[in-house]
Amino acid sequence: MRKKVEDYAIGLDIGTNSVGWAAIDCDYKLVKVNGRDAWGVVLFESANPAKDRRVFRSARRRLERRRMRIRLLQKLMEKGIEPVDPNFYIRLKESSYHVGQGKYFRSNHFNLFDGGEYTDAQYFHEYPTIYHLRKRLVENKEKADIRLVYLAIHHIIKYRGHFLNEGGMDSAGGSPEAAAGELFWLLNENYKKDLFYIGKEEAFTQALLDGKSSRSMRQENAYNVLTSEKKDKFVTALTKAVTGLKANLTDLLCIEDEEDAIKDENDKPVSICFADAKYGEEKEDKYYSLERADILLAAEKLYAAIELNAVLRGKKLLCEAMVDKFRKHAEDLAAIRKLIRSMGDKALYNDFFRKGKGANYTGYIGDKRYGFYGDRSDVCKKTTKEDLYKRIREILNKAPESREKEYIEKEIIKEDFLPLITSKDNAYIPYQLNLKELDAILENQGKFYPCLAENADKIRALLTFRRPYYVGTLKGKFSWAGDIELPEEEITPWNFFKTLGEDRLNKLAENFISRMTNDCILIKGEDALPLNSMLYQKYVLLNEINKIKVFDKPISVEWKQAIYELCKKRKTVKKSDIAARLNKKFNIQTTADNIGGLSDEKKLTASLSTYVDFVKMFGEEFVKANFDALEEVVRILTIFNDTDIRKKRIKELKVFEGFEERLAKKNFSGWGKYSRKALYGTLGNNGKCVLDIMYETNEHINEVLWKEEYGFKEQFVDETEPIEKFEYEQVDRMRISPKVKRGVWNAIRLAEELAKQIGCDPKYIFLEDTTEIGEKKRTKSRYDKVCEFYKALKDGGYKDIIDEENMKYCRSELAKYKDKKSAMDEDKLYLWFIQLGRSMYSDTKIPLEKLPECEIDHIIPRSLIVDNSFENRALVLKKENQAKGDGAMSVDIVKQMRPFWKFLYDNKLIGSKKFTNLQKTEITEKDLAGFINRQLVDTGYTVRLVKELLMRRFPNAEVRGVKPKLSSTIRKRFASDHTYFNGQEYVTEKGKAGFYKIRSLNNFHHAKDAYLASVAGLFTTYSCPLWGNSEYNKAINYYIKNPEKSKYNTKGGDKESQEKANSRTTATLINKRYGFIVNLMMQTERPDLFALDEKSGEYLWDTNRYNNMLETMARNTCNVVKKKQYMAASDFYDQTVYSPKSSKKGLIPLKGEGTREVMDPALYGGYSSESPAYFAAIAYENKGKSKSAFDKIPVRVQIRGDKAVADYIKNEYGEKAKVVKKVYKFQLINCEGQLCYISGTKEQQNATEIYVAPKFEELLWLVEKGKVDILSGKPDKEGEIKDFNGLIKEFIPHICYIIRRKLPLYANLADKLEQIDKEYLDEMTMEEKVKLISDVMKVCKSGSGVINIDKKYGGEPFGRLCKTIDPNAIEWINVSLTGLYVHTEKGLK
Helix, strand or coil: CCCCCCCEEEEEEECCCEEEEEEEECCCCECEECCEECEEEEECCCCCCHHHHHHHHHHHHHHHHHHHHHHHHHHHCHHHHCCCCCCHHHHHHCCCCCCCCCCCCCCCCCCCCCCCCCCHHHHHHHCCCHHHHHHHHHHCCCCCCHHHHHHHHHHHHHCCCECCCCCCCCCECCEHHHHHHHHHHHHHHHHCCCCCCCCCHHHHHHHHCCCCCCHHHHHHHHHHHHCCCCCCHHHHHHHHHHCCCCEEHHHHCCCCCHHHCCECCCCCECEECCCCHHHHHHHHHHHCCCCCHHHHHHHHHHHHHHHHHHHHCCCCCHHHHHHHHHHHHHHHHHHHHHHHHHCCCHHHHHHHHHHCCCCCHHHHHCCHHHHHCCCHHHCCCCCCHHHHHHHHHHHHHHCCCCHHHHHHHHHHHCCCCCCCCCCHHHHHCEHHHHHHHHHHHHHHHHCCCHHHHHCHHHHHHHHHCCCCCCCCCCCCCCCCCCCCCCCCCCCCCCCHHHHHHHHHHHHHHHHHHHHHCCECCCCCCCEEEECCCHHHHHHHHHHHHCCCEECCEECCHHHHHHHHHHHCCCCCCEHHHHHHHHHHHHCCCCCHHHEECCCCCCECCCCCHHHHHHHHHHCHHHHHHCHHHHHHHHHHHHHCCCHHHHHHHHHHCCCCCCCHHHHHCCCCCCEEEEEHHHHCCCCCCCCCCHHHHHHHCCCCHHHHHHCCCCCHHHHCCCCCCCCCCCCHHHHHCCCCCHHHHHHHHHHHHHHHHHHHHHCCCCCEEEEEECCCCCCCCCCCCHHHHHHHHHHHCCCCCCCCCCCHHHHHHHHHHHHCCCCCHHHHHCHHHHHHHHCCCECCCCCCECCHHHHHHCEEEECCCCCCCCCCCHHHEEEECHHHHHHHCCCCCCHHHHHHHHHHHHHHHHCCCCCHHHHHHHCCCCCCHHHHHHHHHHHHECCCHHHHHHHHHHHHHCCCCEEEEECHHHHHHHHHHHHCCEEEECCCCEEEECCCCCCCCCCCCCCHHHHHHHHHHHHHHHHHHHHCCCCCCCHHHHHHHHHHHCCCCCCCCCCCCCHHHHHHHHCCCCHHHHCCCCCHHHHHHCCCCCHHHCCECCCCCCECCCHHHHHHHHHHHCCCCCEEEECCECCCCCCCECCCCECCCCCCCCCEEEECCCCCCEECHHHHCEECCECEEEEEEEEEEECCEEEEEEEEEEHHHHCCCHHHHHHHHHHHHCCCCEEEEEECECCEEEECCEEEEEEECCEEEECCCCCCCHHHHHHHHHHHHCCHHHHCCCCCCCCCCCCHHHHHHHHHHHHHHHHHHHCHHHHHHHHHHHHHHHHCHHHCCHHHHHHHHHHHHHHHCCECCCEECCHHHCCCEECCECCCCCCCCCEEEEECCCCCCEEEEECCC
16 A cells, blocks of 8 residues: 655755755655656765865965055155155056056166166166165165165065064074973973973084084984983984974874874874975864874974074074075085086086976076976976985986085085075064064164154054954955944054054954854853863763773762762873772772773773863862863963963953963863853752763763753753754854855755655655765775784784794795785785784684685674674684674683784784674674664764754654665665575575666766665664664564574564564574665565554565665666856956966956056966856847857956946947846756756756666676776676676677767767777777776766777767857756756747
């Protein structure tokens, strides 16, 4: 009996550039809407990360503020410049123009001066660089030309230097010795790490500053100053870091516990290098938020001071250092010229000094005369110092011995050969150095020019002013000025604070704070606590220790409180510490092995680190008396980064006199999810707050919040107000990346539109999130990993577990695979080496030649959970596998093998998960529920956010997150031929159509994933409820424990069906490879496993529903919609400015800075194309006849409004031209019988989704996966060999037929394939056939696939569609978001 459509479920597969969807009824059939199957996919362009936009926005603001400083400087010096040279500023502005091109003066060759008494030639002769001019003005007190003074001050104001160091040049960071002293103080104060370093600052910095030594030599010398020990990990890391070498981050941050080591996604130790540009890009996002980032910052400050010392080259003034660099560069250049000339190789000389390819001097200095603006075949790329040195070393190896060669080698070692004035090292120049020179220039020249003397403080302000980051920008949508009324007076660096006023500044700071803090998830309008808040850390700790178990039993409240008091004494508490405390206080004879319930194998992950630090600094009594003030300190330190602001705000508390400096140096980051009011300021029915109840009981936070007896549920306002219609603002508030937001927004809109089109709200919604899912690529071969493991095994440290002979045998066998590392891809071989050549279930040694006779066992049976990772697999003897069966590990095996497993775990040969699974001696009901939930429940952050929104919009719907792996398992189960035991005999079942996920063929897989998510969700919610502690979990548990009895029947049913069901043993249920849930779906003859519909008396899972699932997956009726894209928010032009000598044609001219003057692209270059906001179908007249055209409307025109668009069209097509139809990117059209998307004025993309006959699905899946070996005849995992050559021979005509029928614009591709089939196919290797089929699929899939067929087959390009669009002849197709409603329109109306 078919259920009403009201009882339907929606499945959503949410990605970053697609959302698959499906609507099914309770019979697992697709709902019909408007005569169409209700499933499909919405495709859209992935959003750019917020970081990318932020980088551009920051650059725009930086350049804008720089221009503002120059404009103000010109205004301040105008009275001095005007009488001398009224056109001086104009010439500077137009100095980059060609002669005759400027709007005002460019009639001669003089850029700076007017060609009178003083010319440009004289200027550059006297001052080869700007630093020569600065040096002269600093040292010489005689009157100078005011224009020269301006040029020097202009350069200082333009390139101010960094603001990382506070105070004068002797402050930490300016002086290496002072920076070292601050670092040592920090280590001593907080980490007790420099007990032997005090007094060594001078010797330490001298070793680091030795300009005659290489980095590695300086590191070694600095190491020897600090310690005489041979191996000190911290000193090694510190000295490497501050000399610009790679340093282990874990060692640098004084992390001694191996479990706390900082590792990357491949479980490798993280290293950093201050000299690496990548570190500069990632430090704020990746490293500054670490718990001990203060050490990192102090070390980086010392490194910056050392680099600055290198920049200054022993000089006191920056200009002196730069002039010295210029001198040395000239001397070095003469040396290398002389050396290369002496070699007598003219070609080498031209190659190195003019326009050769690769690393050369021309590219190093950026000489634009050679190659930079040449043709494509004559381009000289920028050369880094490292690449140049490498090239010079190659030259030196061929050069004869000489004084020049010796000198160059020596200078390269010091990294001081051919130093550049403009280099990345200039990033270490603090503004104080420039201020020192500015003061000297103002003092020397102010005596002669009143404009300098009168405005000296204002000019200094241009250099020294830094806009407080809590103020931010005062204009635009990213400003947090909000409704604050800004003054009409111009805000400048010298009047900034006075003009804005204290009230406005305080409001701006408060607005900044509100933007920085998180909202409490329980109480609307309350700010969440910082992660480092003492109250929040108390909650996190109690939440963890309340679930501790000893001897597998929950501990008492008294024991828990003793553990809590222990955590108040130390930051890191290990299991062994807990055991010792319980033994001492309660006389409990326990060890760390008996303590469980923790998320970490060895220690508590939570701590009271802030409380411990404050007690150490102030004492316990002070902390108790000033608890609230200290909480405010944590809040201040989390919000503000500026030390001055921190000190000021801490001082305002009037509690910490004398400690402001020390407190301000602490670094806290991150916010929790609960507010102070939620955890501490709201009392329950018993008069106690949440934290008090958690301390006095062993209850979890959720138990306390939602138990009726405590009464918190009624007090907290949960955001469950119903939503009538989704608005983007609801998604925009989510703390997720823009990429994820776009997927979420489309998903909830799809659900809303489906409900509207079906006519009622869904009963179930199932979510599958693919936004963070992706297979990790193996970055290191298995062979290399095994080598690392073996190397790490300490000599002799394994003798109690493994005999020396066994270890030698393993090492000798490993050496044989050095030249055939890929052999280690075989799982059995890899496990053999990981297990040191032994069975995991016994002491039996396995000779390598006996490996084929062994088996791989799933430690937790596949019948319970699908986990094929190495953490759940073990190499064992065949008899051991048979003896274990599908149950848990026997107690005897655990007792015998635990020392060996522990040894493997301690040496990182196995992980904590495997170590735990191996010791599981029974599968409890709770374990079973856990296995089920792990396969079912997706609790990811994105899924939770979407779930909350959907529940508010559809309050009567049951919304769940489903693990993507479950859909994948269903696909695997039904995709290929499969042999299984049905309880009586082995049955071979043919693979079902539609289950292979072939991404490169079409986009249907998104819709089918959504369908499978809804099937899995509906099955486990409706047909066989398994969520939570369902009675069905208990039923299945009974089957597992009583495999031969199987008499448990959850519901009624006639006697005959019960007897039939009970005649089957558990083997039919659990002895499968696809996991518990998928195998349940196969039990269509076991009605007692499934829920009963009380109205109809039918079981809710049966053969009909099972077949409905298979039939639906075989369909290819998915509705594919690509969202049209409005591009008005993009750039005006492509970002590359091409040279006038480039091969690009029709360059778009640049505009003069600050003017609208067009610059000739033949002289100045330009952009290759401009970005369209949208396209337009245009009607116009030509010679009295009506015409139509299809063109783009540029962003630069669109942003000026409709009138500008109309004027633009009229200018292009005549006075009577007008826009008849706005067309957005990816508009769907029918172009000559083929569906296409519009992607340009003369560019289209294929929009037709194709599919192939079911018999070719496995072939295409193997091709996509690159399984050349199986396609070539290697047995698959089932041991079957298939002939794919014949199938490929059939596939070519099949795909040609599809192309001619559905893709007529690609008919030439079908012609080419038929030619290849006839002339070349039989002679092609399997690799060549795979490449050919991959290319064909790339073209035939919807999108912009373009390929080039191999030349030996008469190669030519295929796939690009460049048809001229006639708006009157084209068929325009508009579809709803779901694609269930389609409207077509022929031509223009």
